[in-house]
Amino acid sequence: MIPRYSRPAMTKIWEPENRFRIWFEIEAHATDALAELGVVPKSAAEALWAWWATNPAIDVAAIDAIEAVTKHDVIAFLTWVAEQVGDEARFMHQGMTSSDVLDTCLAVQLTQATDLLLTDMDALLEALKARAMEHKFTPTIGRSHGIHAEPVTFGLKLAQAYAEFARGRERLVAARAEIATCAISGAVGTFANIDPKVEAHVATKLGLSVEPVSTQVIPRDRHAMFFAILGVIASSIERLAIEIRHLQRTEVLEAEEYFSPGQKGSSAMPHKRNPILTENLTGLARMVRSAVTPAMENVALWHERDISHSSVERYIGPDATITLDFALGRLTGVVEKLLVYPARMQKNLDRMGGLVHSQRVLLALTQAGISREDSYAIVQRNAMKVWESDGALSLLELLKSDPDVAEKMSATEIEDRFNLDYHFKHVDTIFDRVFG
Numbered sequence: 556m557i558p559r560y561s562r563p564a565m566t567k568i569w570e571p572e573n574r575f576r577i578w579f580e581i582e583a584h585a586t587d588a589l590a591e592l593g594v595v596p597k598s599a600a601e602a603l604w605a606w607w608a609t610n611p612a613i614d615v616a617a618i619d620a621i622e623a624v625t626k627h628d629v630i631a632f633l634t635w636v637a638e639q640v641g642d643e644a645r646f647m648h649q650g651m652t653s654s655d656v657l658d659t660c661l662a663v664q665l666t667q668a669t670d671l672l673l674t675d676m677d678a679l680l681e682a683l684k685a686r687a688m689e690h691k692f693t694p695t696i697g698r699s700h701g702i703h704a705e706p707v708t709f710g711l712k713l714a715q716a717y718a719e720f721a722r723g724r725e726r727l728v729a730a731r732a733e734i735a736t737c738a739i740s741g742a743v744g745t746f747a748n749i750d751p752k753v754e755a756h757v758a759t760k761l762g763l764s765v766e767p768v769s770t771q772v773i774p775r776d777r778h779a780m781f782f783a784i785l786g787v788i789a790s791s792i793e794r795l796a797i798e799i800r801h802l803q804r805t806e807v808l809e810a811e812e813y814f815s816p817g818q819k820g821s822s823a824m825p826h827k828r829n830p831i832l833t834e835n836l837t838g839l840a841r842m843v844r845s846a847v848t849p850a851m852e853n854v855a856l857w858h859e860r861d862i863s864h865s866s867v868e869r870y871i872g873p874d875a876t877i878t879l880d881f882a883l884g885r886l887t888g889v890v891e892k893l894l895v896y897p898a899r900m901q902k903n904l905d906r907m908g909g910l911v912h913s914q915r916v917l918l919a920l921t922q923a924g925i926s927r928e929d930s931y932a933i934v935q936r937n938a939m940k941v942w943e944s945d946g947a948l949s950l951l952e953l954l955k956s957d958p959d960v961a962e963k964m965s966a967t968e969i970e971d972r973f974n975l976d977y978h979f980k981h982v983d984t985i986f987d988r989v990f991g
Contacts (some may be wrong), residue, residue: 650749
């Protein structure tokens with residue numbers, strides 16, 4: 556992943572040093588268990604941990620140099636460790652196969668990454684809740700098909716986003732449990748040369764559960780589900796980002812990204828204040844989702860194992876988690892600093908001469924004894940006059956002067972249907988459902 560869209564804590568998880576340290580822990584814990592079972596001498600495990608206690612630097616370049624000859628990364632690592640530890644290192648990897656190390660390591664890395672993503676989600680949820688409470692009753696226009704519909708509040712818009720990301724967080728917790736499995740089962744997963752107790756021991760030490768049937772590799776349906784959930788969260792990011800982008804359009808301008816002192820919007824036009832952060836989030840969401848299809852295709856491996864999934868995961872593991880981590884952090888900042896313009900929201904609400912209240916008049920006419928079809932026609936013919944006048948005419952005044960309406964409703968009754976507060980009578984109920 557490019558540094559521009561990376562944050563240090565997440566990037567560190569995918570650096571070679573972290574990967575090799577996890578490999579060592581897998582091998583050392585397995586050697587501990589093998590020693591307890593009497594398969595290898597206890598001195599072998601003690602030698603490994605004694606060397607590890609010296610806090611050795613992982614010489615990535617040296618391991619890479621060995622791999623250039625062996626063409627096998629796990630063998631290169633084991634060879635390098637043996638050079639550091641000495642003769643006792645020959646007992647490492649007894650009965651194990653490379654996938655035991657690689658797949659279990661990937662599970663650890665993905666759980667580490669998920670823990671950071673959950674922290675990111677918590678920060679975003681906190682920001683959304685704070686802004687939703689701030690604008691709980693800030694009136695704004697709701698839109699369907701991009702067209703004025705009926706009034707909502709800006710707080711409700713943010714409450715919807717909160718609820719969506721809360722669901723995303725729950726899915727991420729489930730994804731963590733799904734991915735956090737350990738496989739130390741040997742060639743083709745039969746445990747022929749290693750006791751299942753070794754797997755159970757390593758799993759406990761690394762905070763994983765055992766994989767029931769690993770067939771030499773951990774089944775990739777787990778990974779497919781994991782990356783699919785990352786893709787859904789990315790789509791939720793894009794949904795909120797697009798909402799903000801629309802609200803920042805000049806013709807709307809109900810909210811906009813914070814524009815810092817000294818910031819420039821355009822190299823050519825000094826007046827520009829562009830929604831660059833949320834546009835960037837739309838692009839980042841696409842990149843996270845691009846990992847989903849390859850993860851799905853990784854499920855179908857040949858027989859007990861092949862490595863067609865390996866190259867894919869070396870890309871999508873780091874890229875998807877690093878990108879999503881950055882995107883969640885960026886969106887949190889956008890929400891926290893979002894500039895909100897209630898006066899402009901009210902101006903837009905009033906923009907179309909009261910058309911947003913048409914449904915209430917329609918319902919009132921049906922209650923007054925006019926058929927729904929006729930009621931719709933009466934309100935629509937007046938509404939279209941307002942529409943065609945670009946809001947210059949008033950729907951309220953046209954309805955008052957319409958004899959078909961006046962026959963069934965008094966002027967006061969008509970005016971009552973244009974009460975903005977009516978639309979917000981259940982906002983508290985919705986907020987209680989979302990925030991408890």
